[in-house]
Amino acid sequence: MPTDDPRLKRLRKERDRARMAGGEKRIQRQHEKGKLTARERIGLLLDPGSFNELDAFMTSRISGENPVPGDGVITGYGSIEGRLVYVYAQDFTVQGGTLGDVHGKKICRVMDLALQNGAPIIGMIDSGGARIQAGVFSLGGYGDIFRRNVLCSGVIPQISITLGPCAGGAAYSPAVTDLIIMVRGHAFMFLTGPDVIKTVTGEVVDRETLGGADIHAARSGTAHLAVDSDEEALALCRKTLSYLPSNYLENPPTVDPVQQDDHLPALNTIIPEDPAVPYSMHAIIEQVVDHGSLLELFPAFARNAITGFARMGGRSVGIVAQEPSVLAGVLDLDSADKIARFVRLCDCFNIPVITFVDSPGFLPGTDQEYRGIIRHGAKILYAYAEATVPTISVITRKAYGGAYVVLSSKSIGTDINYAWPSAEIAVMGPEGAVNILHRRELADVDDSEQRRSELTSAYREEHCNPYRAAEAGYINEVIEPAETRIKLLSALAALEEKAASLPARKHGNCPV
Numbered sequence: 001m002p003t004d005d006p007r008l009k010r011l012r013k014e015r016d017r018a019r020m021a022g023g024e025k026r027i028q029r030q031h032e033k034g035k036l037t038a039r040e041r042i043g044l045l046l047d048p049g050s051f052n053e054l055d056a057f058m059t060s061r062i063s064g065e066n067p068v069p070g071d072g073v074i075t076g077y078g079s080i081e082g083r084l085v086y087v088y089a090q091d092f093t094v095q096g097g098t099l100g101d102v103h104g105k106k107i108c109r110v111m112d113l114a115l116q117n118g119a120p121i122i123g124m125i126d127s128g129g130a131r132i133q134a135g136v137f138s139l140g141g142y143g144d145i146f147r148r149n150v151l152c153s154g155v156i157p158q159i160s161i162t163l164g165p166c167a168g169g170a171a172y173s174p175a176v177t178d179l180i181i182m183v184r185g186h187a188f189m190f191l192t193g194p195d196v197i198k199t200v201t202g203e204v205v206d207r208e209t210l211g212g213a214d215i216h217a218a219r220s221g222t223a224h225l226a227v228d229s230d231e232e233a234l235a236l237c238r239k240t241l242s243y244l245p246s247n248y249l250e251n252p253p254t255v256d257p258v259q260q261d262d263h264l265p266a267l268n269t270i271i272p273e274d275p276a277v278p279y280s281m282h283a284i285i286e287q288v289v290d291h292g293s294l295l296e297l298f299p300a301f302a303r304n305a306i307t308g309f310a311r312m313g314g315r316s317v318g319i320v321a322q323e324p325s326v327l328a329g330v331l332d333l334d335s336a337d338k339i340a341r342f343v344r345l346c347d348c349f350n351i352p353v354i355t356f357v358d359s360p361g362f363l364p365g366t367d368q369e370y371r372g373i374i375r376h377g378a379k380i381l382y383a384y385a386e387a388t389v390p391t392i393s394v395i396t397r398k399a400y401g402g403a404y405v406v407l408s409s410k411s412i413g414t415d416i417n418y419a420w421p422s423a424e425i426a427v428m429g430p431e432g433a434v435n436i437l438h439r440r441e442l443a444d445v446d447d448s449e450q451r452r453s454e455l456t457s458a459y460r461e462e463h464c465n466p467y468r469a470a471e472a473g474y475i476n477e478v479i480e481p482a483e484t485r486i487k488l489l490s491a492l493a494a495l496e497e498k499a500a501s502l503p504a505r506k507h508g509n510c511p512v
Contacts, residue, residue, distance in 0.1 A: 018056045018069035022093025030093055035163065035186055036230040038074045038089035041124050044234045045087065045161075046078035054110060060102045060134075068094050071102040072127075075110040077119070080238050083246060083253070086114035089124035092164055096128035099170065103131070104141020111148040118247035120157040122237060125174060125187075126164030142169050149176040154348040157244045161233050162187040162213075162223070175222060178345055179240060179297070181233045182213035182223040189216055189223075218300035221334055225297065239295065243309035243316045244349050251350050252316035258290045262489065267481035271397055271422040275460075278325040281306060281356060284396065285319055288312075288485045294319065298338050304328075305335035307342040309351070313489050318346035320408070321356035324397070331403050332363040333376045339407075340379035343387060352390035352492055355408035358397040360429055378511045381406040385413055386508060390495035392416045394484060395423040395466065395475070410474045415498070416491045418484070419466035419475045430460040 002008075019039065021027070030037055036044070042051055053076040059067035072094035077086045088107050090097040099107075107123075114121040130138040152158055153176065160174035162182045166189045174180050174189070182189070190211035197203050197210070209215065216223035225240075227233050245252045264287050272279055285294060289310035296308035306321040320339055322329030331339075346353050362373055384391065384406065392415060393408035404425055408414045419425070426433065434455045435442070442448045442455075469475040479487050502508075 014057060014069070021068065021070065021072075021091050022095075026093035033186070034229070035092070035126070037093065038091040038124065038126070041161075041163065041230060041234060042074060042076075042078075042087060042089050044231060045122065045124070045237060046080060046085070047082065050078035051087075052076050052078060054113075055106050058102050058106060060100050070094065071100060071106065072097050073099075073103045073106050075106045077110070077113070080241055081253075083241075084117065084119040085122055085241070086110050086117075086119055087122045087124070090127045090164075092126045092128075095131060097126050097164065098128045098131035098134075099138050099141050100131040100134035101137035101141060104138070104144055108141075108144050108148055111145070111152060114156055115148070115152050118156060118249065120159065120241060120244070120246060121152060122159045122161065122241075123174070123177070125160060125162045125166045125170075127170060128165055129168045129170050139169070142173070145173050146176065149173055153178075154248060156247045157241065157349065159237055159240065161237055162189060163230055163233060164188075167191075167193055167211075178348075179225075180216070180223045181225045181227065181236055181240075182216060183230060183233050184213040184226055184228050186230075187213050214300070217298070221298060221301045221337060226300070240309070243295065243311075243351070248348060248350070254316075255311065255314045257311075257314035258292070260291050262486045263482055264288070264485055265482045267484060270481065271420070275397065275424065278328065280325055281321045281323045281329070281358065281396070284356065284484075285310070285321060288488065289317070289319065290314065297342065302332070302334035302338045304330060304332065305338050306356075307338055312354075312485075312492055315492065316351050317492070318342060318351045318353045319356070320353060322359040322407075324358050327363070329359045329398070330361060330363045331359055331377060331380070331406075332368060333371055333373055336373070336376040336380050340383040343380075343383035347383070347387040347389050350389055352392070352495065353384075353387065353408070354488060355391070355393040355414075357393055357395040357399045357404070357407045359400070359403040359407060360398050361401045361403045375511050377402065377406060381412055382508070382510050384408050386502065386510075387413070388498075388500040388502065390415055390492065390498050392488060392491050392495075393418065394479075394488070395419040395425065396481075397422050397424060398429070399423060399425045400428050401426075410476075415495055417475050418477055418479050418487060419469065420481050420484075421466065421478060422481075423466040423469075423475075423478075424460065424464035425466060425469045425474075426464045430456045430464060433463070434459055 057069050060071050072091050075088045088110050111121055158177035160177045160180045171189045188207045188211045194205050213226035217226035293311040304327040308319050310317055310319050410417050438455050445451045466478045470478055
C-alpha cells in the first residue's frame with residue numbers, strides 16, 4: 001500500500017486523534033497539576049516499546065455525550081522486565097476520566113484477557129467516578145469490574161495505582177485488589193465526598209484529610225504504599241511486581257543472590273538483657289534477608305507489626321514480625337488485619353512466609369474487646385492455618401498466650417519453628433503469672449517486692465525458656481542468633497518442593 005494511500009492517511013489521522021485524547025489544553029492542565037497523562041504513565045510503567053493498545057477507537061454511543069476515541073481509558077498489554085502484563089489507565093483529560101458504558105467495557109475486556117492468559121493486571125486510576133449522563137450504564141460498568149476483581153483474586157496479581165481521584169463506588173475496585181499504591185497530594189479515595197459530608201453531618205473536611213494517600217497508608221489501612229509523584233508510584237509498581245509470580249500456578253521470579261555473610265555475629269547481642277527494654281526488629285530483618293531486598297508494606301499503618309516482601313538467596317519470601325519498639329509488639333485490631341491479609345496474599349502466590357515472633361500478647365482493654373479483637377485476632381490464626389506455602393517461624397523473645405499460638409506456631413501447621421535462647425514461651429509473662437500463682441504468699445510476706453522479684457526470676461528460668469517447648473516438640477531447634485540466616489536458607493531449600501492441599505470444599509468461611 002503506497003505511503004500516500006488515503007486509507008493510510010485516515011489511519012494516521014484516527015491514531016493521532018485517539019492519542020490527543022482531551023486535547024492540548026487539557027493535557028497541559030494535567031501537567032500543571034504535576035500529573036502525567038495516561039499515556040505517559042503507561043510509557044514509564046512498561047518496558048520501552050512494549051505497549052500494545054487495544055480498543056483505541058471505541059467511542060461512546062450514549063445520547064448527549066461528546067464521543068472521544070478511547071472513551072477516557074487506555075487499555076492494552078506490554079511487559080515489565082520482559083514479563084507479560086495487562087494494563088488500563090484512566091485518562092482524566094477525557095470527561096475527567098469518568099466511567100461510562102464503553103469505558104467500563106474496555107476495562108472488563110482487558111481484565112478478561114489478563115485472567116485468561118494468567119498475567120497480572122495493573123490499573124492506573126485517575127477518575128471523577130461514575131459518568132452522570134451514562135446513568136445505569138455507568139453503575140453497571142462498575143459492577144462488571146468489581147465482579148472481575150473478585151474472579152481474578154488469588155489467580156493473578158492485581159495492582160492498583162491511584163494517581164488521582166477515586167471516589168464513590170469506584171473505590172471498591174482497588175480495595176479488592178492485592179496492592180494499592182497512592183500518590184500524595186493527587187490521589188484521593190472516599191465513598192462520600194466533602195460536600196456530601198457537609199450537607200449530611202455539617203462536618204467540614206478537605207479531600208486530603210478525608211481520603212488522601214497518608215490517611216489511607218497510616219490510618220485506614222487501605223493503601224499499602226504512599227509516594228510523592230507519579231514517577232515514584234510507577235517505579236514502585238515495577239519493583240513490587242518483581243516479588244510476585246504472574247499467576248497462582250507459577251513461582252515468583254528469582255534474582256541472582258547478593259554476596260553477603262550468612263553468619264551474623266551481631267545478632268548475638270541485639271536482644272537486651274532486660275526483657276522490658278525494646279529493640280529494633282527491623283534491624284534483625286535487614287541483616288537476615290538479602291541486603292536491600294526488604295519492601296515493607298503498610299510501613300506507616302499498625303507499626304507494631306511488620307509485613308513485607310524480601311528475598312532470601314534471591315528467592316521471594318514474605319516477612320511477618322512484631323516491632324518491640326512500638327507498643328512492645330502487642331497484637332491489636334489493626335495489626336491483626338495487616339498480618340492476616342498479608343499471609344493470605346503470600347499463600348495465594350506461592351511465597352514462603354517467615355515470621356519473627358516477639359509479642360507479649362493481644363492488647364488488653366475494653367476498647368479492643370468491644371471493637372472485636374477476638375474476631376480480628378481469629379483472622380491471623382485462620383490465615384496461617386489455611387496456608388499451604390512453606391512457613392517458618394523464629395521466636396526471638398516473647399511469645400505469650402494467644403499471640404504465641406496464632407503467630408505461626410507448630411500447633412496451627414507451621415513447618416519449621418526456631419527459637420533463640422532469649423525466647424520466652426509461656427501462657428503469660430512471668431510478672432503476671434507470679435501475681436496469680438503466688439498472690440497469697442505475696443500478701444503474707446513483709447518484703448513482697450523482693451519476694452516477687454525472686455519468684456519472677458524463678459518462673460522465667462523454669463517455665464519461659466525455649467527448651468521446655470523444644471522438649472515437647474513445639475520448637476524444632478533452639479539456634480544461636482548468628483545462625484539465623486543460615487538456618488532459614490537451609491529450611492527454605494528443604495521446603496522448596498512442599499506439596500500440601502486443603503480439604504475439598506467450596507471455600508472456607510474466614511472471619512471478616
